[in-house]
Amino acid sequence: MSLALTASHVRKSYNGRPVLEDVSMSFDRHGVYVMTGTNGSGKSTFLRISALIDDADSGEIVFSSEEGILKHDIRLKRRITLVLPQIGIFNTTVFKNAAYGMNIRGVPGAETAKKVEEVLAFVGLAHKKDQNALTVSSGERQRLGIARALVIEPEILFLDEPTASIDEKNSGIVEDIIMKLKAGGKTTVIMTTHDKDQAGRLADTWLIMHEGRLIPHS
Amino acid sequence: MFLTESFKTAFSLIVHLNAELLGIIFLSLRVSGSALVISTLIGLPLAAFLGFRKFPLKGTFVSLLNTFMGLPPVVVGLLVYLFLSRSGPLGFLALLYTPAAMIVAQSILALPIVASLSYSAIVGVDPIISQSSRTLGATPYQVSLTIMKEARFGIMSGVIAAFGRVMAEVGAILIVGGNIAGYTRVMTTTIALETDKGNFELALALGIILLSISLGINFLLHLIQKKGTIRA
Structure with a gap:
């Protein structure tokens, strides 16, 4: 659909x-x-x-x-989802930031992990998944914002x-x-x-x- | 010489885990710990309500809460005493001169600190966080939870600051607890009493422990604040 x-x-x-x-x-x-x-x-x-x-x-x-x-x-x-020009980063890891949309939808952990890994690889942030998201560069922050949106397959x-x-x-x-x-x-x-x-x-x-x-x- | 001897005996009491000393420390932690749990259970939802809702006179209410952070313990002790005394409105509960009365008094002292500092932490969260969670499909309740989570380090600082305040407090618990040996005698009231009696060893031993707890609390606060201020 x-x-x-x-x-x-x-x-x-x-x-x-x-x-x-x-x-x-x-x-x-x-x-x-x-x-x-x-x-x-x-x-x-x-x-x-x-x-x-x-x-x-x-x-x-x-x-x-x-x-x-x-x-x-x-x-x-x-x-649907909107990625704002200024990305509101949560004070936690890149992985948990990306997983936010799935967590609030109650998606099981294993399914979330699989999807998040996949999307982080898609936006080129897989290697940063355990890093605190507040410490990534502005460009990576923007990509994380997009990853966070893509995870929920809008x-x-x-x-x-x-x-x-x-x-x-x-x-x-x-x-x-x-x-x-x-x-x-x-x-x-x-x-x-x-x-x-x-x-x-x-x-x-x-x-x-x-x-x-x-x-x-x- | 006198000071050296007093310190020596005080350290000996600590090292040999003196039973009286341990009992007093345990009671202090139980009373202040319980007061902290109660004030957090009330203070956190209150802070969330103030942080997320708009209502008339909200500013006045927040100002009052801030003012109550500096409540004089003896005044709180006096008010709790009046309420719990036999002829007071809650006299039928027979709580005066019990650890429960001390918990009530300390909860009243801790509540504005927990609520006010948590409120500041909640309203201090960047509005972009709330917008971002909304764009990702969060319900209003989930948005509030996300903001609380982002404010967690500030909230924890508030809770720890409140613990530091009630642990060091003496006026209120002295009035409502009565400083009864083995029942309502805690670290601060014992220090006051033993100093008065000239029995400095026990007072010093408790003072050292109280200072160590205070140091531990401040160290914890420092760690939390450090963790909460990660920036690129």
Whole structure:
């Protein structure tokens, strides 16, 4: 099963200043959607609303699958995930950080261990699994954030500026991870970036957030 | 000479595990340990409630809690005495001059320390932790547990600080315990009494042990704080 997401007439203001003005867009299953736009254009706000972390002032976010229209409940929230630009690292090992999503879902230990090992290898952090996650570099931290999201096998993975605060080498590794997800065909990736070259390399669909409106890149 | 002799006898009492000395130490640990368990069982949920909920006058309540961290032990002792004395509202429980009364008094002294320091630890957790757990599908309850877990070193520091305070406390337990030999006499009250009597050896022996416990507590605190401040 897989999810599709439709945003209809989404509006959001902060302190009376409109950030999103009537955003409507459909995200079909699978593929990589990349949003670019200037600072404060509303990309992150839209991502947070779409990932059900924040509420819109008006408009609608609808998730659907083969089961039909889905309710915005915890079951749906557990099928999607957002990786924030600043990764909130728990003060424990890399392994336990990555296992968090499975632990809160009550997945048995052996199954969790197998999946976590697999994902840590996928993002190139297997050798750091016993290290305290607070001591890893910023690039590794970003990869750990993605690993933590991938462990739960989200149907939609939202990535907010995944390479904004990391060096070129780690940025390349993160791009490789996104390319592998694209090739895997199981996860829809909806991400934001400032890097237009990166958008060109990764996007199946390139969107531009301009003055609170989302438009396709021509 | 007098000091040297006193210290010699004091160390001898410790080394030979004097029965009276052991009894006093054991009672002190039992009373303060029980008070710590009670204050933690109440203080931690209270800290969590304050940390996670919004309600009117919350700021005032937190300020009060902070103020109570410096409660004078003799005042607590006096209030507990008034409540537990025969003519007091809880006099029917017949708890005055028992270890239970001492536990009550010490719990009252420890509670604001545990609650206030735990509250500070909880609200001090970076909000990004709460957001990250939400993005990974945690329920509000799981988010709260995650924050508590992240605050664990601060919470442990609060609990240990409270233990240090009640172990060294003398005013409250002297009033409500009565310093009865073999029953409610603990380290601090014995030191006070024996010093008064001029029997410095036992007082010194207990002082050395009390200082060692205090040193142990501070060492533990240091270790916990060190572990809690790991950063890249």
